[in-house]
Amino acid sequence: MLTAPAMTTAPRKVVNAMTIDVEDYFHVSVFDGVVPRERWNSLESRVCANTERILAIFQEHRVRATFFVLGWVAERFPGLVRQIAALGHEIASHGYAHRLVYDQTPAAFREDVRRAKGLLEATSSMPVLGFRAPSYSITPRSLWAIDILIQEGHTYDTSIFPIRHDRYGIPVSPRYPYVVDRENGSLLEVPASTLRCGPLNVPVAGGGYFRILPYQWTRAGIARMNEIEGRAAIFYLHPWEIDPGQPRLRAGLLSRFRHYRNLGKTEARLRRLLAEFAFGRIQDALAAPLANVAVAPLGASLPYVW
Numbered sequence: 001m002l003t004a005p006a007m008t009t010a011p012r013k014v015v016n017a018m019t020i021d022v023e024d025y026f027h028v029s030v031f032d033g034v035v036p037r038e039r040w041n042s043l044e045s046r047v048c049a050n051t052e053r054i055l056a057i058f059q060e061h062r063v064r065a066t067f068f069v070l071g072w073v074a075e076r077f078p079g080l081v082r083q084i085a086a087l088g089h090e091i092a093s094h095g096y097a098h099r100l101v102y103d104q105t106p107a108a109f110r111e112d113v114r115r116a117k118g119l120l121e122a123t124s125s126m127p128v129l130g131f132r133a134p135s136y137s138i139t140p141r142s143l144w145a146i147d148i149l150i151q152e153g154h155t156y157d158t159s160i161f162p163i164r165h166d167r168y169g170i171p172v173s174p175r176y177p178y179v180v181d182r183e184n185g186s187l188l189e190v191p192a193s194t195l196r197c198g199p200l201n202v203p204v205a206g207g208g209y210f211r212i213l214p215y216q217w218t219r220a221g222i223a224r225m226n227e228i229e230g231r232a233a234i235f236y237l238h239p240w241e242i243d244p245g246q247p248r249l250r251a252g253l254l255s256r257f258r259h260y261r262n263l264g265k266t267e268a269r270l271r272r273l274l275a276e277f278a279f280g281r282i283q284d285a286l287a288a289p290l291a292n293v294a295v296a297p298l299g300a301s302l303p304y305v306w
C-alpha cells in the first residue's frame with residue numbers, strides 16, 4: 001500500500017504525478033460504436049511512435065512517470081512495455097480491452113483486469129500495483145470494481161473522478177488521495193485533480209481539459225494545488241493527444257470536438273508544463289511530505305449502497 005510520511009513545515013517543491021494512458025487513437029471510448037473491436041487489428045497503429053515521442057520528451061526533462069498500459073497494447077507491442085520500464089517509469093494497468101467498467105459484469109471485469117495484469121507483469125518483469133479504468137468508469141454503478149481490484153492484487157486505483165460529467169464521475173468523492181478499507185483488504189484511491197469552486201469540483205487534471213481549455217487553466221490549477229493547498233496534482237495524458245496526423249474517424253460532433261480539438265498544440269503545452277512544474281511517478285508524488293494521504297473507509301465518504 002502506498003503511504004505518505006507525516007507532513008513537514010520545511011518549504012519544498014511539490015512533485016506532481018505525471019501519468020500516461022497508453023492506448024491507440026481507435027481505442028478511445030467515444031469511438032466504441034464507430035470502430036468495433038474486431039477491426040482494431042486492421043487499423044494503422046500509432047501508439048508506439050507516439051509513446052516513444054513522449055518518452056523522449058520525458059528524458060529531455062528528466063521526468064519519470066506512471067504509464068497505465070492497455071493490455072491489448074502490451075500483448076501486441078511487448079517491446080514498448082519493456083522500453084518504458086527500462087527507462088525507470090512505472091508500469092500500471094489500464095485494463096485489457098478498454099471496456100467501460102459499468103458496461104461489464106463483475107465476472108467480465110475480473111477477467112479483463114487479471115488478463116491485463118498478468119500480461120504487463122510478465123512483459124515488464126515488474127509488479128503492477130496501479131489501475132486506471134477506461135474513461136474513469138468506476139462510478140456509483142460500478143463501485144463493486146474496487147473489491148475486485150483488491151482481490152486481484154492492485155494496491156492503488158485512480159479511476160474515480162470527483163466531478164460531474166456525462167460519462168463518468170462521482171462528484172461527492174474526496175478530491176485528495178484516500179484509503180479505501182473493505183472486508184477483503186484496502187486500496188489507495190488517487191483521484192485525478194480538481195479545484196473546488198463553490199459547490200462544484202472543476203477538473204485541472206489533463207487530457208481533454210488540457211487540450212481544449214487554455215493552457216493557463218491547467219497552469220493556474222496546478223499552481224493553486226501546489227502553492228495554496230500544498231498538494232500534488234495528478235495529471236494525465238494519452239499518446240494520441242500529441243499526434244495531429246492521426247486518421248480521422250467518423251463520429252458525432254461532440255465526440256469529434258473532444259477528441260481532435262487542439263491536437264497540434266498539445267506537445268508544446270506538455271513541454272511548457274514540464275518546464276514550469278516538477279513531475280514524477282505516482283509513487284514519487286505520494287512519497288512527498290505534502291501529499292498528506294487521508295485514511296477513510298469508502299462507505300463513509302460516498303453516500304451509495306454497493
